[in-house]
Amino acid sequence: MSGFSPEWLRLREPADHRARDAGLVARLAAHLAGRDKVSVVDFGCGTGSNLRALAPALPGRQSWRLVDYDPRLLAAARGAIEAWDGKAKLAGLAVQFETADLRTHLARLLAEDGDLVTAAALFDLVSTDWLGSFVTLLAEHRRAFYTVLIYDGLMRWHPAHPLDGRITAAFNAHQQTDKGFGPAAGAEAGPFLAARLRESAFDVWEASTPWLLDRKELPLILAVCEGVAQAARETGAISDAEAADWLASRKALERCEIGHLDILALPRASIR
Numbered sequence: 303m304s305g306f307s308p309e310w311l312r313l314r315e316p317a318d319h320r321a322r323d324a325g326l327v328a329r330l331a332a333h334l335a336g337r338d339k340v341s342v343v344d345f346g347c348g349t350g351s352n353l354r355a356l357a358p359a360l361p362g363r364q365s366w367r368l369v370d371y372d373p374r375l376l377a378a379a380r381g382a383i384e385a386w387d388g389k390a391k392l393a394g395l396a397v398q399f400e401t402a403d404l405r406t407h408l409a410r411l412l413a414e415d416g417d418l419v420t421a422a423a424l425f426d427l428v429s430t431d432w433l434g435s436f437v438t439l440l441a442e443h444r445r446a447f448y449t450v451l452i453y454d455g456l457m458r459w460h461p462a463h464p465l466d467g468r469i470t471a472a473f474n475a476h477q478q479t480d481k482g483f484g485p486a487a488g489a490e491a492g493p494f495l496a497a498r499l500r501e502s503a504f505d506v507w508e509a510s511t512p513w514l515l516d517r518k519e520l521p522l523i524l525a526v527c528e529g530v531a532q533a534a535r536e537t538g539a540i541s542d543a544e545a546a547d548w549l550a551s552r553k554a555l556e557r558c559e560i561g562h563l564d565i566l567a568l569p570r571a572s573i574r
């Protein structure tokens with residue numbers, strides 16, 4: 303099982319969907335326009351949030367393959383998509399669920415048919431070695447690629463707290479510890495991925511897509527802050543007392559910004 307609960311993914315879904323860059327989605331939809339059928343594979347799908355955000359914007363009869371190594375999340379994805387009111391509006395939407403580990407099944411998954419490879423909130427967890435292999439395979443199979451919500455290292459809190467800078471630095475260091483793929487790329491994942499894609503014959507578009515949260519989403523803000531404080535404490539750079547002090551002050555937060563990057567990459571010289 304992964305460390306991501308269905309409850310956490312549900313809590314963040316509205317902010318995740320709102321953050322997406324409409325320009326990248328429109329460009330992707332234009333690239334796929336005119337096809338009768340579009341097949342999509344979603345890596346690290348969790349409970350299917352990426353499908354719920356993206357499928358309504360894509361053309362054609364869509365078939366999606368949702369891949370995750372956590373069967374509990376795949377079961378939740380199946381239930382959430384069944385209950386999703388957007389499904390009825392997408393004639394012929396077909397969804398398959400596949401339990402697979404991206405560390406060991408990457409080559410097979412990318413070799414299988416797919417007009418589009420996508421993923422949300424995944425790539426800061428993986429290592430740069432894995433990212434390198436991923437881009438090599440993506441280029442070999444000339445797949446279109448769209449990803450959202452790669453954490454970019456930026457957190458802004460209003461009102462500010464004297465510990466904000468050290469907390470962010472400690473959290474960013476924690477983001478680069480091993481999340482199962484070797485030392486994680488963390489906030490370096492986005493620039494690394496974009497650069498490798500450009501070197502590998504892709505046209506690449508990037509967009510800054512921060513979460514902009516205010517007190518209407520206090521439960522999400524507080525859950526984020528708890529995770530950030532916990533991770534910062536685990537690095538040893540922040541003491542338990544400092545983390546507790548910082549966390550206690552978060553209850554008075556008015557708003558915050560958590561930075562992300564979205565990337566669209568299309569094989570160069572493809573017809574679009």
Ligand SMILES: C[S@@+](CC[C@H](N)C(=O)[O-])C[C@H]1O[C@@H](n2cnc3c(N)ncnc32)[C@H](O)[C@@H]1O
Nearest residue numbers: 304346347348351370371372403404405422423
């Ligand atoms: C931050 S969650 C994002 C989930 C979903 N994409 C979303 O946007 O809500 C990261 C996802 O990656 C999955 N994941 C992590 N490591 C994986 C691996 N080695 N193989 C397959 N899935 C993995 C987790 O189970 C989790 O569902």
